[in-house]
Amino acid sequence: MDDSDEVLKRIEQSKTIETLNLTNLELKALPSQLSTLTHLKYLYLDNNKLIFVPEIGSLIQLEELSIENNELSLIPEVYYNLKNLKSLNLSKNLLRLVSPSLFNSYQSLSILWLNSCGLMFLPREIGFLKSLEKLGLKDNALQEIPEEIGELSNLKWLNLEKNEIEQLPPNFIKLKNLNHLNLAFNKFEEIPQFFLNFKNLNILLFRANKIKQFTDEHVLGLANLNKCDLRDNLFVKNLKLNKPDFYNQLLTLDTFLIESGEIG
Template identity: 30%
Template structure:
């Protein structure tokens, strides 16, 4: 890295943190600053409610994260975390957490300590399983673990009494836990897994409106299960279906006509489900900006960031 650029970045980070500390800011965005370590000075910002540290090179968090006693929203996506940060267990008040795009192999027992979590994103990590302790997250409403290698869900998933939105797209799942029907899900995304039939537990979820099963291993339509789910829109596109008759199910999509796709995406539903389906691929959490920087200040602070490329000639 260019030493001039390093100097500029370090000073920009320190300036932003000092400003947040002096103004008792509730939000701080340190995305894309090429940070290799967590700035210890950040621990003095006791008023922070949300903290963005995505697109850096951070490998671990300090053990004394408990100083950030008001922190509720954390984004650590696109870093170099190779294990779930154990110090997060001290943030018992955390509500939203994004650790996507880190080489994290497992969530460990630490995740069970974050009982106030409502939103958890761990897309594109290196997960092969989920710990039993995830069942402790009884306030969890949204959970996403796309593009991992998860083969089985723990039985404790049935304890997630608040979970409404679940995306486990692009994993190696072929079944769900026996008591999965107890989870009040509205929207499930199981695209690109190994399902060859619709698990009967899903048919028993009365709140389920959208079930995505694209690119799985369906060779035939599970007609009895489909008949028992008249209020659920089911997407079975891109499966190796071998249809022998012309039966039409109004709640099933197996082709890709524009009208059917628009209907399946739920344009007759509330806007939250539409937004969830189309906006969460990036895994980025949206924090409302409350910093008082003017437009001129934003332009000036972006110039040094561009020097990352200009100074390498």
């Protein structure tokens, strides 16, 4: 049985269920029959070779859609009909740009993954996703984050690792519900002062930036964290040389990862 037969078989079997898994099939296109499965709520198309999949636009009951690791270079406008989506995964595609219309359309979205898409900027319309709780933007080429991210009042989990970000917009201070924030492998030279007032923050990952200072104030302000990864920053060597007592004190604290040899 070749891949196309396998796909049709799975679609036929899915006519009375809500989930369809077509991952890892080396698919370059989807059969038109997929558009008839208007009852589907969960559709997984990861690890194929899809370039364009307009058939999805008619699946208006979809709540979860994953098309990770394909070859999409744009998101068809028909996707904007998917008003019930709660989880959307477009990671590891060739998008580079994301249309503002994407964010206008998904008012119910709570999870959005756009990791490894070559994104160079994030549209300010990201602020329309009022229900968003998890946002993954790892491994892109972002140099800045729009002010409107501060409108995501329900955001709890944010990954901005491996970008080109030097600072966060002032409105970031409004994200009081954040409990997991990953800013590792960027270009920050200091820890934003407002983080010291983020009482719900449990995990702060700042590894491999260019942070020059870490003081008693930081230790006290970040004391509620379960984990703060500060390895491979400029201040570490400076503390070793000039404030060995403070450096050794930090090594005894479970919250802070300082030395590159540590695992966490």
